[in-house]
Amino acid sequence: MLARAAREIAPGMVVNLGIGLPTKVINHLSADFEVCLHTENGMSGIGPSLSPERADRNLIDAGGAYVSTVPGSAFFDSVTSFAMVRSGRLDLTMLGAFEVAANGDLANWKIPGKFSPGVGGGIELAQKARRVVVLTTHTDRAGNPKLKSECVLPLTARACVARIFTDMAVIDVGPNGFELVETAEGVTPTDVAAATDAPLVLPEMTPPTF
Amino acid sequence: MLARAAREIAPGMVVNLGIGLPTKVINHLSADFEVCLHTENGMSGIGPSLSPERADRNLIDAGGAYVSTVPGSAFFDSVTSFAMVRSGRLDLTMLGAFEVAANGDLANWKIPGKFSPGVGGGIELAQKARRVVVLTTHTDRAGNPKLKSECVLPLTARACVARIFTDMAVIDVGPNGFELVETAEGVTPTDVAAATDAPLVLPEMTPPTF
Amino acid sequence: MRLPDKQCTMESAVARVKDGDTVMVGGFGVPGTPMTLIHALVAHGARDLTLIKNDANEPGMGIDHLLRNGQVSRLITTHLGLNSDAIALMNAGEIEVEFNAQGMLAERIRAGGSGIGAVLSDVGLGTELARGKQVVEMAGTSYLVETALRADVALIHADRADPFGNLAYVATARNFNPVMAMAADCVIAEVETVLPLGGLPADTVHTPGVFVDHVVELEALSEEYAVVQR
């Protein structure tokens, strides 16, 4: 799933990888791959993560992980960082999700009564990146589908998600809702449909696996 | 007049000297005087002007004069420069004038049909500096008063001028209009009143001269 | 012409804070958080503070000391995820918390620091963060009015300064510090090193000293500034 998501990144892109699963995609990019990774706390050109022993106390990503630079990295303040985001300079962002709706609505920041730590930079990434893809387990820990006809939880942004990578499938958000693109090895379209709480448009041919 | 105006600058102030007469006040500040001179094209800590032979092609003030740095100068962009101006970080600005009204209205950027090169940074300096003083000849070249009951020309900013330095007098803009504070050597209060196209409040005692 | 010297002691700088003040605090996580100024503010004891800070640090670190000491009545922030203390205080109603989208918090502070009344933005339209905000129509499109934020005092951490208060930051310790340094009536910077005037090249200054009121050189860096072992 992470390796598949990494292939979503085209050479030359500016990409923001959200906290959690998306950050791990970095491990699937080769050292000579042409990409500029952005973190909203104020850096372009993120290099590999560092262990605490090797870390620079002043150099973290937005998730608090200690990271490094690459030749050509730049530091900037929070104002400039979000100016990049809102003015459309992020080609792609990969975000986590609690729920994704069939129209691309995303909920990933609040579970009323249970989890409300604040939205951080999530709204602007979801609403303003040129392309938003979600990386998530297909169902939550209790086995409930995260892909739904409509979101129940407070929204992060409306109609923003273009594609979803899960442990079961790659699914596009199209004009007719969720469209199955690929399945994980050993997973059938029927399995995916059963774990999805919304109509799933199946391709005419058996979809490729990843 | 310039020397008198220079005494208006208190130690520790951040000051913007407008184009024209005000810029020349710099020559009346001693080398060890504590002041930070700001120019709106992006610099704090202006040093003495330089002749073309000694000039840095990239280092000018807002009037286009070649200037120098002092220890502790900083360069910044136009956005930051006007953020300083509008957020009240200029303790004082000295501006030129076509007309000043008895309520402190200032007109110094446009003479319809004759002179309309644009306002530049003048509006923000006049409207937002903590204290605005004007340096000007008391009358125009034709001998017409520049201090008037009301401005006729398009305004730069309303009720912004606190004090006026002319070749004839120092005049405050007070609650009752123009108030004579000092006269130039050899000029009488009657002379000043005659050259002023608005009531002039005279002090009870003979005003000091400069 | 020579530039004024704004160096002073930590105690005299923090003495500027009064009960009921709004205080901006730089930092995103540990980097850029003025840990020592925060301790000085705890010692000073000002109460009923409104804090503006990106996050609430972690338990036992940074502004958590102010929260635990009961000095904060209101917190304007973007994310408290790493501080269970802050979330508990919020849920118990002991502090009022206002959440902002992170970039909009930065923009609102920038507006305050730039003499701008507000910015018009579509960020968060159609979400609960839009609730209660004034809406303006412009050329047929709806925008939220994101009002300017200013503070009585800003507490800033920088790597280097000169006596005039020109500041330079390192790496991701920059974050909210430059913008907060523009947006308070009194800006206090704790810095790791004070260089003589001219020690910061004029092209490399991140925050011009014009914005800064007091400079305090840190005598030492406490453990709170170090790499967090998780």
Add this chain to the structure above:
Amino acid sequence: MRLPDKQCTMESAVARVKDGDTVMVGGFGVPGTPMTLIHALVAHGARDLTLIKNDANEPGMGIDHLLRNGQVSRLITTHLGLNSDAIALMNAGEIEVEFNAQGMLAERIRAGGSGIGAVLSDVGLGTELARGKQVVEMAGTSYLVETALRADVALIHADRADPFGNLAYVATARNFNPVMAMAADCVIAEVETVLPLGGLPADTVHTPGVFVDHVVELEALSEEYAVVQR
């Protein structure tokens, strides 16, 4: 991970400009004006341009070449005082000129470069610069709506760059360049020196390369860049 190389020729970069485009041009007077890019745009010949630039340079310099060549139909600016050509064209009705307060021009461009719809400001209230502008009431106070400006192409001059487009400026040649470099769909920077990746320390970058599309190293500096003899 390695950062892309954005270097190209002046001609291929300027070929991005189309008739009718809005073009931002950095500079305040001579410093920071991309003199060579302007000549390339004259050679390219695109017409009916809207230029956004602080000033109109001086006769025979900078954007005066575009004005004289009849390529400009509209100029959004703050001050034309040093260019009698520009004033004559304006008075003759051959170019339409929109004057802005200088800091508000910078703010409007910054709004465009920051994904903000507009800023609310009281600058110019009660003067003729307020004419025709939308007014918004906020907490009982009136503000002008200063709308965002963006361009199709921005022409930028920087001192140094790396191949990714990270830029550094010198002295007062910075001025409008950083903000215009944020606010165009295609940002072209002419630079005096291109350093290898890593040659600009990450803390000293003024314009992050994320904003920049094309980098062109100048082969030589023409007389137009030199100190003006008056």
